[in-house]
Amino acid sequence: MSDSSGLYVVVLAGGISHERDVSLRSGRRVADALVAAGHRVVLRDPDAGLLPFLVEERPDVVFPALHGSSGEDGSLLGLLDAIGIPTVGSSAAAARRAWSKPVASSLLGASGASVPESIVLSHESFRELGAAGVLRVVRDALPGDLVVKPAMGGSAQGVGIVTDPNDLPRAMVDAFTYSDVVVIERRIVGTEIAVGVIDTGDGPVALTPVEIEPTTGIYSFQARYNAGETTFYAPSRLDTAAIETVAAAAIHAHLTLGLRDLSRVDFIVDGAGVPWFLEANVLPGLTETSLVPLAIDASGTDAATTYSGLVQAALARAGRNSKV
Template sequence: MSDQPRTELTVAILAGGLSHERDVSLRSGRRVAGVLRDQGVTVRVLDVDASLVAQLQEMAPDVVWPLVHGSSGEDGSLQDLLTLLDLPYVGSEPAACRLASHKPVAKALLRQAGLPTPDHAALPQSLFREVGARTLLGAVERKIGLPLAVKPASGGSALGVTVVERSEDLPEAMVACFAYGDEALLEHAVRGTEVAVSVVDLGDGPRALPAVEIVTEGPYDYDARYNPGRSEYFVPARLDEAGTRTVGELAVAVHRTLGLRHLSRTDMILDEDGVAWFLDVNVSPGMTETSLFPQAVQADHASLGDLYMDLVRAAQQN
């Protein structure tokens, strides 16, 4: 048990796990724990391991906040476990997590709803072995065209992601992608302003926070995301009124269409014609010192402590 004095509210933060994003998850967990403790909440950060269920049952927290990024943290399985244990938690329910975390499924649902997302193909590693890599990649290049963004169909933090400008670089990008998963998403790389829009939903409907514009020296990869210096952020994004409205509307539409709850962050590209193209949605956004969700909260002139408490209270109510 925590050696801190017990308060009226106890929160268990789940962080770590065995995904490739373990270190980022632990950093997110520590940051949120610190903010909640400053609000007088009793907090424990629990790793996702064989002792997790016993620790949760012993602690009997009022609310659980899953901050495990990637794999079981965002694919609905951890949320299923918390449901089985009758523990209220911050974030989306299992079915919505499954829809959002698998990029090809999310893109298909959003395109069906009329939302812009780049042309793409989702191809498992087994198909490359069966029909030949050269045949498949040639078809992708003819149909979708270069440049291509090659990324794992699930997971985040830009792990395994490569933007390919030349045909000869495509095989190496596939190898890098398959190091992080068995299915690849090959997506037309849209040019424009890279923007992330966070959404909060406390029970009275989703609301977009100020957009964060991302300017990076080189690709916005894992290193650029979590090690200060390579990326510059503009919050709010340097967009005109129409662009600001467009990106906010897309983020809210994504949140609604996929049935998300409490919070989300949608990554997109706003092109020169003013079209916002959906790239990805995160049901458990990063909360580290360089993460985009906390930046958006502060740009909204809101206190991190107040908003995090609001999210905890929303979880208690549903």
Template sequence: MSDNVIVLAGGLSHERDVSLRSGRRVSQALRDAGHQVVEADVTASLLDTLAAAEDAVVFPVLHGGAGEDGALRGVLDLLGVPYVGSDGPSSRIAFDKAVSTPLIAHAGIATPRQAAMPQSVFRELGAGALVSALAETIGFPMMVKPARSGSALGCTKVTEAAELPAAVVTAFSYGEVAIVEEFIEGDEVAVTVIDLGEGPVALPAVQIQPRSGVYDYTARYTAGETRFVAPAELPDEVTDACAAMALAAHRALGLRDLSRTDLIVRDGVPVFLEVNVAPGMTETSLTPLAIEASEAGFADVCTALVARARSRRREDAE
């Protein structure tokens, strides 16, 4: 059986640097486990790389943009190349918060009050006409973020009406649609879900305690800026509820292999924020911390995900 794995990292999104760091860590883990690893980027030579690697499995760790919106995964399906993670259609839905959050709410999962604001609507109707409506519907404080981005890029906490137009414009710098949603105070928690062939399982919840009080890009990827507690220091009934919510979100969106759901625990009750189909794998990322808290080895989990993808191709061929 081939042990070839192509770790796909980099890309052209705003999260390129994070993706490269994730890719290096996954690549090293798979090499340590005995795999033949090729590190590849999304360039004109990618198709040649895929064709040259015999019986290879792709392990995508592309964040944002084409890495999570399903486009590249659709190409891999077209080429018949097996890969770790959710398929193109489910990734596309999960990546777009303007689509995934209403679907999650429809499944009976608690979500913040939210409004999607396309740039064209904001421009044509004007900020003045919309600020009062958003303030009445969502209330302050609120969080403004791009509908299609990650790593907290373009996110702004807004505490008063005067701050809202600039926050929306900042979100537009990362995409055509801004999300304006209720800001929920509480304990920030992330739950990773992994399916190695026997059904999805929630790993221990990771509690996030940023020094600044806001889990922004700096807090996420700068060592020492955030305290991560794994397993989370919360009552068992709360962490059980977080696990149940992450599993419900994973199933509701039709995800497979791997996902990470971000939650806020308010007064002991979890509220869904968003889901990630290509979670970070850096030294300060949440999914590796959850794997370690589960007492599993990072390299072992990466290897099992590769084996799962390879077996899926065999099943499809039969």
């Protein structure tokens, strides 16, 4: 796929987050797709030289393919905005809303979306109030299976499914390794669905929702980045009405959180077809085994066209004309 208006694009990948390796893989894929679309691409790690490099180089657009903190928490996006370089993706403020799972869930819950009941605990409150008392309240308030996860994080790192209440303390310790705040959430049983949302200037459009069936039953870090560990269905095996409902719920989440350009919203659809919001990702994985590239293919388009469209949209938003 070639694009006549070749731009100078810096793709950011790597970083020091827990998801560095995933990001490097995403970045390479994005860079290849943008080169195929006719752009000049430099792949750059966000290190101490990055900001001076960008100020000096003034690329047309930056495409962050970063996962985890710095990229997804809005820090780097705010700095890129301050430098005044057009950037693909959400604003720093919107990234902060999505990056914090409790904040995103609260906003979605208030907007009428179905969000699993949860209790959110800081490490400090856990220590202050004592594990025993806290855990008893949690178990009484949220009987049944639970999911424990870091309030901020990704790639299922630190996420635990608790089917025996005795395992709750251990799951919390694991989650606290990744974040000072932990979410303890009712486990929703159903079909896991991820919906990519793309907006190249004409409003957000849901890509084909992808159904995720991990071989082990849990969509863990392992299941995500090793080929063959997960079966994906695009389109999903849900009925048409449920697919339409989850696609609409993804657009609703994207808009409610004020996201821009690109996102991926994760749900579990229960037996009644209700999509339960898990989280929204502002810089979703774009590796060879990731959901959004799969959804792009299933939607009848391709990565080069899609990412090039996002780059053009970022440039147009910044009010500059495309250079030839």
